[in-house]
Amino acid sequence: MAAEKFAVVAQWDREPAGTGTSSFSQPVYQIIAGALRLCGAVGAQDVPRLGLVENAFAALNAMVQGWQVSGLHVWAQTEGVLFLQAGQGKYAIGATSADHASQGFVQGQLGGAAAAGAVVLSGVSGGGFAVGNPVGVVLGDGTAFWSVIAAVSAGGVTLAQPLPSSAGAGALVVSYATAFARPLRVIGARVVDLGSGVETPLIPMSRLDYANLSGKAVPGGNPAQFFYDPQLELGALSVYPAPASGLSVVKFTAQRQLVAFETLASVPDFPPEWLAALRFGLAVEIAAEYDCPAEKLAGLKQAFDEKFAVVTRWDSEAQGTSTSPFGQPVYQMIAGALRLCGAVGAQDVPRLGLVENAFISLNAMVQGWQASGIHVWAEEECTLFLQPGQVRYLIGAGSPDAVAVGSQCVETVLAADGAAAQVTVGAAGAVAAGWRVGIWLDGGRVFWTSIAAVAGGGLTLAAALPSAASAGARVVAYPAPMVRPLRVPAARRRQFAGAGGQAIEIPLVPMSRLDYANIPNKTVPGVVTQFFYDPQLGAGVLHVWPAPSDNGSAVAFTAQRPLVPFADLSSVPDFPDEWLAAMRWNLAVELWPEYNGSGKMAGNTAQYAVLKQEAVSRLMVAQGWDRESQSVLFGAGAGPAGRAG
Known part of the structure; x- marks a missing residue:
């Protein structure tokens, strides 16, 4: 009877259980109390003791800081600005840095010139300048001088230190309020010209990429690459080449550190959508400390994994159609090829080392394609000007002979x-100083020199005429010698006509090396009927036979010029747009062995076969388009040459 009565009053003595027992309304305490209940450290109706709360508080901070390495947290990504200095390639970023980086800045210009030693910047345009803020002034030599704003008035801005040298009217003035905190990562960066506002993306480098660069501090214009090193206390952002002046900044996208919880009243540095994941994550984190049963811990882990997966998916930004930081076709081709061969992920920006390796491979592949003998867009009509009695002519830079692209000749x-x-001359306005000029002499030869100056209808020659040249004599000028041809598929003898006449072109018969070598009388004079082209290194050699007997003709020939190699990532490909897909797929095949070595190749044979098939297919389509229709000629082996291939 006594037991029954005690049970009744004990049941009556209980308060209805609410939805929570938290004695705080702050989210951090609620997260901790909920996690302690989930893992069984406290009962459903218990208020956690201070010691339990403090232990869980420390575990929560450790867990959140560890989550930073996941690279998620789009709400923790922010834009920063790094102010560049002429000749400086490495910059520290953090609260105590001597360099200058901020989240935002104000920009103005000097209203009038400021002499060396001045402390007042008069007539600074633009608002937002405040006392105590750092201020930078671009001096006349292009360097940026930094000081602190001591006073602001209607007349201008007063500096805490005097200018070390003068700054001209209109000089750039910038200022900011707070230094940028050390970023965990720098996801992307752009160099910005403060004068024009043009932003140019920078290529990311790895530590070894940057370490292997030479001349890191040599000014070379605007930076093109960057490397970020997240050192303790101060991060280090390096750019290459070093900027030539302080007229530009680097805008960067950074992942900032998540703010640690300072007290139980702190507001979490997470959106509300993350609070449930935080609570279950903390429960899993501390469960082992409080002897949570294995079965219950497994359930907690499963619940946490589900909640974490949901919020991390929400935390991912929608990907664009391209991850290329450049709009130039060369970089796009390289990035696409690296993705196709699996060297980088679908959404990754290739590191500098990968880009440079692929750039070298691309140039090698394109130069190798020259041997195919196609590329009709790289065939040019050229003219070789003959000299009486001369049978051997050099074609290329530095040649003493006269050879030019026909369309450039005047x-x-x-x-x-x-x-x-x-x-x-009769057409002096069509030529310019520095051009090569040939004058047909009365004695039957052609005199070649360069134009020193052009004035009115007169030309001043770099060398005097060696003999007489009468009025009406032929004059030919062209701007630059042509490059060494890879091949000369065909040639014609061009017979000059007199005044009012029409030049006549007669096809020449091509010879092989042995054909030409077997000619016994190579210097016999006559009318040129045959030719042999020898593509030597440096300069090609074109032989004609018989030796020309006068200066009344030239050799017009079709030359296949070399394809122009890519100088840098901003180069425009020396290919029509129709070839770009073929180049990308074939570059992927070219790179495949480097990134799918012997250990991986066996497992990726099918993938490589598909890649190879697509590359061959696209190359065949491009080559088929690249062929010109040709006549089929039958005869005894003497006639105009055709293209091989």
């Missing part, structure tokens, strides 16, 4: 007899 005549180094 033909005219002497308007009066030539005298010494002065000649008057």
Whole structure:
């Protein structure tokens, strides 16, 4: 009877259980109390003791700081600005840094020139300048001088230290309020010209990429690459090449550190959507300390994994259609090829080392394609100007012979007899100083020199005429010698016509090396009927036979010029747009062995076969488009040459 009565009053003595027993309304305490209940450290109706709360508080901070390495947290990504200094390639970022980085800044200009030693920047345009803020002034030599704003008035800004040298009117002035905290990571960066506002993306580098660079501090214009090293206390952002002036900044996207919980009243540095994941994550984190049963711990882990997966999916930004930080076709080709061959992920920005390796492979592949003998867009019509009795002509830079792209040649005549180094021509306005010029002499040869100056209808020659040249004599000028041809598929003898006449072109018969070598009388004079082209290194050699007997003709020929190699990532490909897909897929095949070595190749044979098939297919389509229709000629082996391949 006594037991029954005690049970009744004990049951009556209980308060209805609410939805929570928290004695705090702050989210951090609620997270901790909920986690302690979930793992069984306290009962459902118990208020956690201070010691339990403090232990869980420390575990919560450790867990949150550990989550930073996941690279998620889009709400913790922010934009920063690093102010560059001429000749400086490495910058520290953090609260105590001597360099200057901030989340935002104000920009203005000097209203008038400021002399060395001045402390007042008069007439600074733009608002937002405040006392105590750092301020930078771009001096006349391009360097940036930094000080602190001591006073602001209607007349200008007063510096705490005087200018070390003068700054001209209109000089750039920048200021900011708070230094940028050390970033965990720098996800992307752009160099910005403060004058024009143009932003150019930078290529990320790895530690070894940056370490292997030479001349890191040599000013070279605007930076093109960057490397971020998240050192303790101060991060280090390095750019290459070092900037030539302080007229530009680097805008960067950084992952900032998550703010640690200072007290139980702290507001979590997480969106509300993350609070449930935090509570279950903390319960799993501390469960082992409080002897949580294995079965219950497994359930907690499963619940946490589900909640964490949901919020991390929410935390991912929608990906764009391209991860390329450049709009140039060369970089896009390289990035696409690296993705195709599996060297980088679908959404990754390739590191500098990968890009440089692929860049070298791309140039090698393109140069190798020259041997195919196709590329009709790289075929040019050229003219070789003959000299009486000369059978061997060099074609290429530095050649003493006269060879030019036909479309660049300007033909005219002497308007009066030539005298010494002065000649008057009928089309002086179409030529310029520095051009090569040939004058047909009365003695039957052609005199070649360069144009020193052009004035009115007169040309000043770099060398005086060696003999007489009468009015009406032919004059030819062109701007630059042509590059060494890879091949000369066909040639014609061009017979010059007199005044008012029409030049006649007659096909020449091509010879092989042995054909030409077997000619017994190579220097016999006559009318040129055959040719042999020898593509030597440095300069090609074009042989004609018989030796020309006068200066009344030239050799017009079709030349296949070399494809222009890519100088840098901003180069425009020396290919039509129709070839870009073929280049990307074939570069992927070229790179495949480097990133899918012997250990991986066996497992990826099928993938490689598909890649190879697509590359071959695209190359065949491009080559098929690249072929010109040709006549089929039958005969005894003497006739105009055709293209091979």
